[in-house]
Amino acid sequence: MKKATNIALATAVTSLVALAGTALTTSNVLAAEKEKCYGVAKAGKNDCATKTTSCAGSSKTDSQKDAFLMVPKGLCDRLTGGSIQSKNP
Known part of the structure; x- marks a missing residue:
């Protein structure tokens, strides 16, 4: 049971990091002249x-x-x- 919880937590953290990177890239494009x-x-x-x-x-x-x-x-x-x-x- 502990292994499944660790995998779920790792997946959630990875998703948040990916989402943050996408948000930064998008905001740079939108801020372009x-x-x-x-x-x-x-x-x-x-x-x-x-x-x-x-x-x-x-x-x-x-x-x-x-x-x-x-x-x-x-x-x-x-x-x-x-x-x-x-x-x-």
Whole structure:
């Protein structure tokens, strides 16, 4: 019986250590600098209002030039159609 308790305790501790490591990694990614990337959002998936729509999730077409997504800094330049400056329709 004591062996089963030790195995359960070791498993619990290992899980907590793994969870803590995952949380630290995730928080570092979330804390990374972000920038607005225009022209890459799918219809209805933009992050904020545009000049032609009133709120997030209200872009009318895919790749709408004034709709943006927040992406990690430097990623926008690598996305097809992505621009860090709005191109008004």
